[in-house]
Amino acid sequence: MEQKYRWLLVRRNLRAKRRTWLKNMLLMLVACVLILVTGGLAYSIDLFMTDYLLGAPWLRDLRVDAFIEDKDRVLEALNGLAEENSHIKDIFEQNPGATCEVADAEKYGKMGFDMSDPWYGYIVPESDGYLDDRYLSGGRWIERGERNVGLLPEYFTMNLTGDMQDWNTRLTYVDGEKLIGERISLRYYTYRIMGDELVKDREFTYEFDVIGTYHNLKAGQDSGTVIFPDDDIREMTENVERNTEGITKDLGVHYHVMVDAVENMESVKQQLLEIARDISNARVTPVGGPGSLEILSDLLKSVGIVIGIALFVIEGLILATTFYHQIHDRTKEIGVYKAVGYRNHHIISIVSGEIMAAGIITFALSVMISGGFMLCLSMILKWKATLLLTQIQFALSGSHLLLGLVLSATVMVLGSAGGLIQALRLEAKEALVVRRK
Amino acid sequence: MELQRITKKYGDIVVNKDISLNLEMGKFYVIRGHSGAGKTTLLNIMGLLDVPTQGKVLLDNQEVNKLPERDKADMRMKNIGFIFQEFYLNEALKAYENVMIPMIINPSLHKTDIKAKSCGILDELGLGQRVHHYPGELSGGEKQRVAIGRALANDPRYLLADEPTGNLDRKNEVKILEILKNIAEREKTVVVVTHSEGVLEYADHVYMMDEGSLMSYGTEI
Numbered sequence: 001m002e003q004k005y006r007w008l009l010v011r012r013n014l015r016a017k018r019r020t021w022l023k024n025m026l027l028m029l030v031a032c033v034l035i036l037v038t039g040g041l042a043y044s045i046d047l048f049m050t051d052y053l054l055g056a057p058w059l060r061d062l063r064v065d066a067f068i069e070d071k072d073r074v075l076e077a078l079n080g081l082a083e084e085n086s087h088i089k090d091i092f093e094q095n096p097g098a099t100c101e102v103a104d105a106e107k108y109g110k111m112g113f114d115m116s117d118p119w120y121g122y123i124v125p126e127s128d129g130y131l132d133d134r135y136l137s138g139g140r141w142i143e144r145g146e147r148n149v150g151l152l153p154e155y156f157t158m159n160l161t162g163d164m165q166d167w168n169t170r171l172t173y174v175d176g177e178k179l180i181g182e183r184i185s186l187r188y189y190t191y192r193i194m195g196d197e198l199v200k201d202r203e204f205t206y207e208f209d210v211i212g213t214y215h216n217l218k219a220g221q222d223s224g225t226v227i228f229p230d231d232d233i234r235e236m237t238e239n240v241e242r243n244t245e246g247i248t249k250d251l252g253v254h255y256h257v258m259v260d261a262v263e264n265m266e267s268v269k270q271q272l273l274e275i276a277r278d279i280s281n282a283r284v285t286p287v288g289g290p291g292s293l294e295i296l297s298d299l300l301k302s303v304g305i306v307i308g309i310a311l312f313v314i315e316g317l318i319l320a321t322t323f324y325h326q327i328h329d330r331t332k333e334i335g336v337y338k339a340v341g342y343r344n345h346h347i348i349s350i351v352s353g354e355i356m357a358a359g360i361i362t363f364a365l366s367v368m369i370s371g372g373f374m375l376c377l378s379m380i381l382k383w384k385a386t387l388l389l390t391q392i393q394f395a396l397s398g399s400h401l402l403l404g405l406v407l408s409a410t411v412m413v414l415g416s417a418g419g420l421i422q423a424l425r426l427e428a429k430e431a432l433v434v435r436r437k
Numbered sequence: 438m439e440l441q442r443i444t445k446k447y448g449d450i451v452v453n454k455d456i457s458l459n460l461e462m463g464k465f466y467v468i469r470g471h472s473g474a475g476k477t478t479l480l481n482i483m484g485l486l487d488v489p490t491q492g493k494v495l496l497d498n499q500e501v502n503k504l505p506e507r508d509k510a511d512m513r514m515k516n517i518g519f520i521f522q523e524f525y526l527n528e529a530l531k532a533y534e535n536v537m538i539p540m541i542i543n544p545s546l547h548k549t550d551i552k553a554k555s556c557g558i559l560d561e562l563g564l565g566q567r568v569h570h571y572p573g574e575l576s577g578g579e580k581q582r583v584a585i586g587r588a589l590a591n592d593p594r595y596l597l598a599d600e601p602t603g604n605l606d607r608k609n610e611v612k613i614l615e616i617l618k619n620i621a622e623r624e625k626t627v628v629v630v631t632h633s634e635g636v637l638e639y640a641d642h643v644y645m646m647d648e649g650s651l652m653s654y655g656t657e658i
């Protein structure tokens with residue numbers, strides 16, 4: 001039988017039975033879309049995490065806090081641990097940072113930017129180790145001994161809004177690259193306590209040339225953290241300390257222990273906790289962690305697959321009964337096929353063609369719907385979400401496409417097997433008999 | 438085609454009793470008999486849809502009743518056309534597509550434009566204006582003509598019709614019988630099983646079936 005005519009019969013039969021088929025296809029469509037969408041979401045989040053977040057220093061950062069008088073003991077213990085544990089890449093003391101305010105922020109802002117708020121950002125010394133020249137994205141890194149230069153984030157927001165905490169839909173991003181070569185004047189302050197509140201006391205200015213940008217999204221943050229040479233920071237800090245009574249004096253020491261990879265965080269953390277146990281009031285805090293996103297992606301994957309498969313099973317049963325009845329209703333048609341000389345393989349080829357066509361249409365539709373959904377989602381995120389989340393590349397996952405395809409095919413084959421066997425068993429003389437009363 | 442001493446039993450019930458019959462080309466046969474006499478059973482045996490309990494069916498001097506089902510299916514496709522009282526058209530297919538059904542599996546029509554061929558057959562049956570209609574849009578007489586078209590699709594030598602006019606009025610019955618007579622005159626063998634008296638004037642041979650036995654009722658009336 002030529003394929004052309006096989007598909008003609010398939011098309012016509014599907015059309016004639018479209019009600020029944022549509023009902024079945026709809027359920028399978030829902031099941032398939034569910035598996036594809038949840039699988040795609042989990043896959044995209046996974047990809048985003050391994051590609052973006054897991055490389056970020058803030059996810060590999062464990063902080064050890066202790067009293068200042070234990071500083072030497074802590075440092076010794078940490079260095080000892082670093083020597084025997086190769087997963088520890090770096091240990092450094094947290095430099096006292098400062099908040100700053102950029103004069104004339106509006107000059108660099110884009111249209112629609114709220115000019116009433118000046119730009120607040122963190123300051124990080126170059127030797128901090130948290131960010132290094134691997135994160136350079138434009139311009140150049142600070143050279144040894146250089147003064148009054150700084151690196152800006154590639155993109156940054158005003159007002160220190162953390163992407164992971166807030167869904168601030170009105171963020172405007174400043175393009176750091178455009179500021180390379182500019183001279184920026186920055187204000188920093190000393191504070192004093194009034195009642196419960198910290199208020200600005202004295203103001204100092206600091207001028208710097210923007211010499212480069214660093215890839216702050218890969219570093220996992222979108223705040224306006226600037227990197228300055230150590231000497232400049234020391235000068236600023238001393239300036240603040242000299243002019244402040246008490247409050248910037250920190251009675252604690254803070255060490256960052258940088259681990260080589262996220263998966264080794266837990267074992268290093270356990271070892272640090274052991275050290276901390278021997279030192280009174282020492283604490284170990286994970287600074288960041290994939291936590292909620294990872295759980296979300298696992299949850300999506302399993303819930304999607306469980307519900308999807310359950311729907312498929314239900315669909316298989318429904319298909320089996322409807323198909324069985326359909327074949328029963330079609331005994332005359334199949335009887336005629338047999339009477340005019342159709343062999344079993346012809347009949348299988350027609351009936352399986354109908355199942356295949358319905359399955360392929362359903363699967364194609366569900367790929368289109370799921371793909372469209374992912375597209376809409378990334379469009380909505382591009383429009384509404386913060387910059388970090390817009391870095392998620394939403395795509396359908398290959399393994400879930402395969403799973404959806406295999407499940408659809410299995411349900412189609414199993415669901416129609418009973419009816420098909422019934423069709424093959426049918427004898428024309430029985431099918432075409434007219435029972436007269 | 439030749440039937441030699443055909444007997445068909447269901448358990449103890451003998452439905453066809455020792456029937457011998459030689460079907461000649463170009464003749465119009467009519468088998469009559471009351472309900473339950475075994476007419477359809479005999480027709481099914483001739484059409485290789487059923488097997489006799491005893492006896493032989495010979496086609497071109499070859500015993501065909503014992504062939505495996507797939508060979509019989511091939512023989513049906515090439516040699517036999519069926520016409521049923523209830524037409525049994527596929528409601529999902531247009532008239533010409535119904536006629537195409539047997540052609541689709543015919544390997545000797547592989548390169549033929551079977552759409553044109555089936556439209557041609559319908560045209561000859563006076564349905565030139567109806568080829569694109571679905572069965573639901575046709576009258577009973579027209580439906581039966583489409584069914585005749587389907588039976589003629591692979592140009593078989595034998596046309597077996599079980600009560601072909603049972604669901605039609607007299608006017609349409611005449612039309613169908615004229616067509617069948619016409620077909621017989623083109624060197625085909627037509628066998629019609631019927632209760633109807635109206636067929637007799639078209640028949641070359643009339644047989645009477647009574648409790649499974651076939652008797653010649655008279656020829657060339």
Ligand SMILES: Nc1ncnc2c1ncn2[C@@H]1O[C@H](COP(=O)(O)OP(=O)(O)OP(=O)(O)O)[C@@H](O)[C@H]1O
Nearest residue numbers: 436447450452470471472473474475476477478479
């Ligand atoms: N599969 C079967 N099992 C048992 N008995 C059967 C079977 N098929 C037919 N019969 C019996 O064989 C007898 C002859 O049936 P058949 O259909 O050949 O009669 P018929 O002459 O065509 O009758 P009608 O004019 O009503 O169509 C009937 O008594 C019928 O009940």
Ligand SMILES: [Mg+2]
Nearest residue numbers: 476477478599
């Ligand atoms: Mg009968």
